[in-house]
Amino acid sequence: MGGKYKKAELLSPAGNFEKLKSAVIYGADAVYLAGKNFGMRAASTNFDREELAHALEFCHKHGVKLYVTVNVMPHTSEYGELREYIKFLDDIRVDAVIVADIGVVMLVREIAPNLEIHISTQASAVSAQACIAWHKLGASRVVLARELSLADIREIRANIPDSLELETFVHGAMCIAYSGRCLLSNYFTGRDANHGACAQSCRWKYSPTAIDLGEANRPNIPSVVTAEQDPNGETFFMASKDMCMIRHIPELEEAGISSYKIEGRVKSAYYTAVVTNTYRLAIDEYRRDPSAYKFNEDWANELDGVSHREYGTGFFFGPPHEDAACVKELGYIREKAYIATAVEDSTVPDADGMYDVLFIQRNKLVRGDTVEMISPGKIGRAFIADDLRNEENEAIESAPHPSMYFRLKVPFEVHEGDIIRLG
Numbered sequence: 001m002g003g004k005y006k007k008a009e010l011l012s013p014a015g016n017f018e019k020l021k022s023a024v025i026y027g028a029d030a031v032y033l034a035g036k037n038f039g040m041r042a043a044s045t046n047f048d049r050e051e052l053a054h055a056l057e058f059c060h061k062h063g064v065k066l067y068v069t070v071n072v073m074p075h076t077s078e079y080g081e082l083r084e085y086i087k088f089l090d091d092i093r094v095d096a097v098i099v100a101d102i103g104v105v106m107l108v109r110e111i112a113p114n115l116e117i118h119i120s121t122q123a124s125a126v127s128a129q130a131c132i133a134w135h136k137l138g139a140s141r142v143v144l145a146r147e148l149s150l151a152d153i154r155e156i157r158a159n160i161p162d163s164l165e166l167e168t169f170v171h172g173a174m175c176i177a178y179s180g181r182c183l184l185s186n187y188f189t190g191r192d193a194n195h196g197a198c199a200q201s202c203r204w205k206y207s208p209t210a211i212d213l214g215e216a217n218r219p220n221i222p223s224v225v226t227a228e229q230d231p232n233g234e235t236f237f238m239a240s241k242d243m244c245m246i247r248h249i250p251e252l253e254e255a256g257i258s259s260y261k262i263e264g265r266v267k268s269a270y271y272t273a274v275v276t277n278t279y280r281l282a283i284d285e286y287r288r289d290p291s292a293y294k295f296n297e298d299w300a301n302e303l304d305g306v307s308h309r310e311y312g313t314g315f316f317f318g319p320p321h322e323d324a325a326c327v328k329e330l331g332y333i334r335e336k337a338y339i340a341t342a343v344e345d346s347t348v349p350d351a352d353g354m355y356d357v358l359f360i361q362r363n364k365l366v367r368g369d370t371v372e373m374i375s376p377g378k379i380g381r382a383f384i385a386d387d388l389r390n391e392e393n394e395a396i397e398s399a400p401h402p403s404m405y406f407r408l409k410v411p412f413e414v415h416e417g418d419i420i421r422l423g
Helices: 017-025 049-061 076-092 102-111 128-136 150-158 184-189 246-253 269-288 297-304
Strands: 009-013 030-034 065-070 096-099 117-119 139-143 165-172 242-244 259-262 338-342 355-361 370-375 378-384 405-410 419-422
Touching (some): 009 269, 017 269, 030 049, 049 076, 096 102, 128 139, 128 150, 139 259, 165 269, 246 269, 246 297, 259 269, 269 297
Parallel strands (some): 096 117, 139 165
Antiparallel strands (some): 338 355, 338 419, 355 405, 370 419
16 A cells, blocks of 8 residues: 555654754754744643744754644634734744544634644544544644554545645654543643643553442443552552554555654653664664565664653553553653754864764763764664773763763764764
8 A cells, every 4th residue: 555655754752942952963854943932742842933933944954754743632822823923834834734523624714724734642633534624624644642543544545535644643752542542631630631731641550449340230341450460569550651653664654554653742852862763763764675674683782772651552452461561660661861962063084983973962971881872874883982082182980961072983883963972
């Protein structure tokens, strides 16, 4: 099926400008982000209007599209400000807005008829009929609900117009609520999940005394959750695994999907760089010669090196009795320490074949540490950090201060934006 449609884009998250640069440098075809209002991730820094215009200029300079999330469920009183904001997005010519509410769709059509509309996963599109309805209202793309299998997606693709694009999430956190429409945050904290302020109540620890998932009038049906499931007397029955589809690029490529979406606007620039880079490597390898494609375990190792929960494949291969089941432990599997980012190019080696590079520090580096260099199009390459100097070129034993600049000799050609992490 994949040959009938244009190649799917790789769509990466951008919670701030540093993360946006990582997404662009490491291979994204498009990025998605939010302004200070009307987006579903209030916890990320997001972009004011000047920053948004600058981000758009940066993306277009590098041939990358920029989509802006306007996917809250706004109340009547918000439409005055929203009208002015959409007019601004249209004026600076963003590539699309991601919208969940039908009232917002109609507002965009009224005041910015040439602005491309993508329907958010919050709209819970699970059928060809729903996708066609959104298309008739002016949408050029539908971000499908996360509750669909690949078979469902193929069926939808076969029954909608070729001009309507489909987008799916392929990596990142999964919401326990249907298409992310959760009421728990409001109930527990008064923070409105549908206005981007989710408290992530599904990730909290719940004691056995707080849980009763056995139905009183049906004693013959076993409880869904029991205290015995966790030896520590805690359970995380709502905290789902993270999605990871890196092992299933061929299936994705043949499903007729137009955009592969990576979740994680609140994650680090390192996360954005590594995940984008890894999917770029796998996708490009498949497209070079599908018949000769072979999965590279190094790609899985790269994704194991970023902050994540246990991985699964969501709903892609059927009901998630196993793969999208709850995590056994609440915490993240910690990423390899993000040490520093190169702030200049170094493409000419010295007499010893080393490249002298200026970095900005993110975490402490000590002389003699084994580190790995991450570059676009390459997996981590290990070396010993044994020539560590300050900006004045004086030898130092460590780079301990946040955001300090230091020099380091590296056995590889380096470009601005390349990353070193602990090996």
